[in-house]
Amino acid sequence: MTPADLAELLRGTTAKVLAERGLDPSVLPAELTVERPRNPEHGDYSTNVAMRIGKAAGVNPRDLAGWLAAALVATDGIATADVAGPGFLNIRLDASAQGAILEAVLAAGAAYGSSTALAASKINLEFVSANPTGPIHLGGTRWAAVGDALGRILAAQGATVTREYYFNDHGAQIDRFADSLIAAATGAPTPENGYAGAYIADIAAAVVAKHPDVLSLPADQQRETFRATGVELMFAHIKSTLHEFGTDFDVYTSETTMFSSGAVDRAVAQLKESGSLFEADGAWWLRTTDFGDDKDRVVIKSDGTSAYVAGDIAYFIDKRARGHNLCIYMLGADHHGYIGRLKAIAAALGDDPATVEVLIGQMVNLVRDGVAVKMSKRAGTVITLDDLVEAIGVDAARYALVRSSVNTSIDIDLALWTKQNDENPVLYVQYAHARLRSVERNAADLGVQSANPDFSLLDSEHEGELIRTIGEYPRVVASAANLREPHRIARYLEELAGAYHRFYGACRILPIGDEAPNQLHTARLALCGATRQVLANGLTLLGVSAPEQM
Known part of the structure; x- marks a missing residue:
């Protein structure tokens, strides 16, 4: 009996008990909460349904819990049901009922944990979107890991997900990038507010190699050549780095095309026609304060050029x-103002602001010997994705970045994430998978099969905890999708690995x-197969490998 099965059984039982006692079953909420109690001595699962509906039903919650307990223990698969406190109900399943969980895993395989709950959702997931003026820094690397994992999780819940990178190749930062390349190519000092680092010299040299006459061109042509080719080379490096990190995108959208295609002009015309733009001080403003933004936003500056928000629209x-x-x-962490701005843009366009969600990721620090690492070998000023991967590897980097809520800043301790023992969280999970594969190989050598297991034999404390x-x-994956929190899966995998290691030892x-070989060996081997499958499924959602051996 899966938790979902138990919730459905509880719903039906509660409705029946209420009806039998002349009470109104319509007080039942749409969803009933069935949870694992913190103290396993209290039972396998607990529910507060009696406390939630007792008052509405006109009955003492503890009395209702007692009626439910009596009805549940008369049901196949329920070993005990006990009332606790003011109306909590603690439920213990019998071993055969718990076997349904393992049957579900083994039948679904790689699809276990997936659902069609978000099948109606067509989601555009934009993440990383770093400017093509330098390598991906740690903040962008966090989104590369978290965004990719979130895309996998949403897709596993049935959503159609487009992973998109908005390529910011328009504006003043690109001008500074081009000027920095020219300075590097000519031996001049880096311009004020320009970009430095060894990568700038490398790209400048690559531009000259590709266009040998570039330094003899007129200034405007020279600048455009360094701009266009430099951006092309920088973005090729970014895409390559992300691919090696396991993060790929379905769509790359250029900011420049928003202007060159006329999309910005059409958007401005649409807003003028709807009355959402107003003119003041020679500029055109979007009246975003009407829709909850903290201030109105300039769309067309007084000199006639477009503000950055025009491209956003x-x-x-x-x-x-x-x-x-x-x-x-x-x-990133410095973009809180975009929450109100983007929702206001949607509303100003006559759209539902709920079609916009903005997730803000906090800072990431790389720490060695308790001290933050400050400088990259290549970028010169910041730590990059390449630096992190070089230091701890792709799997550890992805797992370290996904493991914590994006609402919190994180310190990645190099000493911890390079340890080759169970103190390293990703190795702790991966080792459980590798150990399970080893068990399966040894079982094959011994002729032990996992076919037709009798799961009622799995009645020990450690077997029950693992099952x-x-x-x-499935509930963890659904929560991670609905709350946009991939870290829930990482923490769950550590819990599962811990339950398996305890089972293995006992x-x-x-x-x-x-x-x-006997039936108990068969049942335990099938339990191992189900455990390994879930570990592999969860690691896949995080974009982390599930090793065959370690």
């Missing part, structure tokens, strides 16, 4: 025109010596 229209009914923006932990996985899985 055109880009949102573009996303919606492509059929996305939810646009998720994953932005119930496995049963939580329960002998395979026969030893001259012992013949």
Whole structure:
């Protein structure tokens, strides 16, 4: 019996009990909460349904819990049901009922934990979107890991997800980038507010190699050549780095195309026609304060040039025109103002602000010997994705970045994430998977099969804990998707790995010596197979490998 099955049984039982006692079953909420109690001595699962509906039903919650307990213990699969406190109900399943969890895992395989709950959602997930003026820094690297994991999780819940990178190749930062390349190519000092670092010299040399006459061109042509080719080379490096990190995108959208295609002009015309733009001080402003923003935003400056927000407006229209009914923006810690701004843009365009979600990621620090590492070898000023991968590897980097809520700043301790023992969280989880593969190989050598297991034999404390932990996985994935919190899966995998390691230490899985394989060996081997499957499924959602051996 899976937690979902138990919730459905509880709903039906509660409705029946209420009806039998002349009470109104309509007081039942849409969803009933079934949770694993913190203290396993209290039972396998607990529910507060009696406390939630007792008052509305006109009955003492503890009395209602007692009626429910009596009805549940008369049901197949329920071993005990006890009332606690003011009306909590603690439920313990029998071993055969818990076996349904393992049957569900083994039948679904790689699809276990997936659902169609978000099948109606067509989601545009924009993340990283770093300017093509330098390598991906640690903040962008966090989004590369978290955004990719979130895309996988949303897709696993049935959503159609477009992973998109907004390529900021327009504006003053690109001018500074081009000027920095020219300075490096000519041996001049880096311009004020320009870009420095060894990568600038490398790209400048590559531009000259590709265009040998570039330094003899007129100034405007020279600048445009360094701009266009430099951006092309920088972005090629960014895409390559992200790919090696396991993060790829479905769509790359250029900011410049928002202007060159006329999309910005059309957006401005649309807003003028709707009356959402007003003119003041020679500029055109979007009246975003009418829709909850902290201030109105300049769209067309007094000199006639477009402000940055003009591209944002055109880009949102573009996303919606492509059929996305939810646009998720994953932005850095210094972009809090974009939450109100982007929602106000949607409202000003006559759209539902709920079609916009903005996730803000906090800072990431790399720490060695308790001291923050400050400088990159290549970038000169910041730590980059390449630096992090070089220091701890792709799997550890992705896991370290996904493991914590994006609402909190994190310190990545190089000493911890390079340890080759169970203190390293990613190795702790991966080792559980590798150990399970080893068990399966040894079982094959011994002729132990996992076919037709009798799961009613798995009645020990450690077996029950492991089975119930496995049963939580679908709910964890659903929560991670609905709350946009991939870290829930990482923490769950550590819990599952811990339950498995405890089971492994307490329960002998395979026969030893001259012992013949028996039904208990078969059942425990099937339990191992289900555990390994869930570990592999969860690691896949995080974009982390599930090693065969370590």
